[in-house]
Amino acid sequence: MKFYIKTFGCQMNVNESEIMTGLLENEGHEWTENPKNADVILINTCSVREKAENKMYGAIGSLGKSKKDGKKNVIIGVGGCSAEKEKEKILNKFSTVDFVFGTRNVTDIVDLVERAKKGKRFLDFSDKLDDFTAHLPIRPSSKHHAWITIIHGCNKYCTYCIVPYTRGLEKSRKIDDILTEAKNYSEKGYREITFLGQNVDSYGKDFGDKKPKLHLLIEETSKMDNIERIWFTTSYPTDITDKLIQTVKNVPKAAKYFHLPVQSGSDKILKKMNRKHTRKEYIEMVKKIQSEVPYVTTTSDFIVGFPGETDEDFMQTVDLVKQCRYDKINIAEYSPREGTIAEKYMEDDIPKHIKNKRFQYLMNIQKEINKEENLKYKDHILRVIQESKTKSGKFLGRTINNKVVMFDSTENLKGKFVDVYIERVSAGPLYGRIVKSEIEEDFEKEENYLKEVFGY
Structure with missing residues (x-):
């Protein structure tokens, strides 16, 4: 039996598709890059932005055509964050979909496919994170760079974000299990690893002492012979510790890079977003990293046009970008995500043309900074x-x-x-x-x- 996986979204989705690929291949199934040749089609979805969700619906429609065009035995499964969010809607709207599954039971993919082969249409959102271990037969998409998910979920509940509702609360993997996985990659000759999590530097806070332990993983992994570079993403500013900064500074194999999403430079908007830091605290943290770690690069994420954002609020964001001098930023125009606090209780009151104008203005400012920073190389x-x-x-x-x-x-x-x-x-x-x-x-x-x- 041949299978095809279409992956949308973040690196964690990529990692989960690698796991599903390894599990299916371990059972004797064959991966194909051509969906027309597939007996099983899996769509791993993202719901962070409306555009990503629209891509999911487009993929379900286009990939489902093979079923309508005569290949009726093709099994189609939809998983990931949009699957968590839309659940019954996907199954009810698309007769070509056989099953919908969640973000915490990708390790069950073989059983899910077998159930679907028996002619059942179903939803399954069971929590099998305890099965997410170093012993899974993963098939990495790269031969030199591996993704390692170290923590699942998010506890922050930013008002614009759907992730806590689709990924659940934070749950860290055991240190020894993660190091075993890293060692397995090292023994296979892998040179780079990236530790992944929705809030990667929250790793280990749920172990009892409430202290982040990402720095320990970096220190231990750096002792492995073939591993040359160690990355981590995505960070939440208030969970970055002095120990982590010093580890990145002092461990030669640690990548000199921090992705530090802030979303806005206005304290008023940060509060409405339920971010756990102020403008001043964030800038001080960025400046500290930039002064402590030689040659470090920093990047960030921003949302423009959040409900209630005035011209003054936006210019505070522009000023923050100028102060922090990032090497790159990702900018999104605010769009309400169904099920979030902002969508339920805040009016989307910034006109589309104003959002776009702010987007372009901020992007042009950042491009100038990018060019100036790059000239030193x-x-x-x-x-x-x-x-x-x-x-x-x-x-x-x-x-x-x-x-x-x-x-x-x-x-x-x-x-x-x-x-x-x-x-x-x-x-x-x-x-x-x-x-x-x-x-x-x-x-x-x-x-x-x-x-x-x-x-x-």
């Missing part, structure tokens, strides 16, 4: 791990502080270290040419490079 040699080939024909790589570099290369260097001389910069990637690669005999060791560049 011109005419320097940067070390990256080469990733995939892009549509432009160039290959992409990332530095240890998450600068994206584009260059000409060959497939045999995928997953390898390459040193790239930066010839030009943009508001986005840096562009350069390879001057040396890891496969050459006189290539400088990574630890020596880090000592030279970062002072370790």
Whole structure:
């Protein structure tokens, strides 16, 4: 039996699709990249924004055509955050869908498919997070970079966000289990891992002492031979500790990068969003990270046009961006998400054209900052791990502080270290040419490079 998985949304969804792929292959089923050849089609959905949810409905419609066009035995399952949110609506609206499942029972995918093969149409949202362990037969989408989910759920209840309702409350995996998974990847020759969570730096707060323990995972994983870079995402500002900052600073393998979503620069709007920090506290935290960690890069998320946002509120956001000087930001125009507090109790009172105007204004400010920050890398040699080939024909790589570099290369260097001389910069990637690669005999060791560049 062949199966196909369509994945929308964040890296956690990608990781969960990798788990479902591994479980199905372990039972003898065969993955296919062509849905027309599939006997089972799984759609792993996202509900963070309305656009993502619309993509889900489009995918259900288009992928369900094979069932209507004569291949009636095709099984279609829909999971992920939108599945949690829409539940009965998906099953009732689309006769082609056989089952709908949740975010906490992806480990049950083999049994869910078997039930559907017997002709049953059903919903299943059971909680099987305890089965989410290092012993799952996962099939990573990369051969050098692995995702490791360390904490599920979210306790923050920001008024605009649906995630706590679709992912549930925070639940951390056991430290030993996570380290076992990281060790398994190290033994297979993986060079990079990313620790994942909706609030990744809340990891371990539910163990009893209410103290985050992400820094411990980074320290222990850094001792593993083949692992060269350790990333984590996504952070919540108030859960970042001094220990985490110092660990990122002092552990050479820790990526010098923090993604720090803030959403607004106005205290009034932050309060309406139910964010757990003030403008002042957030800026102080960003400045602390930038001053403590050499060559660190910071990024953030913003929502423009939140209910009640005045021009003054928006300009406070602009001022915050100018003060923090991020290397990149993600901006979204506010759209109500059904089931959230903001959707229930706040009027979406900012006109679409005002939202768009603010979006464009803030993006242009950030582009100027991006270009200015990137200029300091011109005419320097940067070390990256080469990733995939892009549509432009160039290959992409990332530095240890998450600068994206584009260059000409060959497939045999995928997953390898390459040193790239930066010839030009943009508001986005840096562009350069390879001057040396890891496969050459006189290539400088990574630890020596880090000592030279970062002072370790």
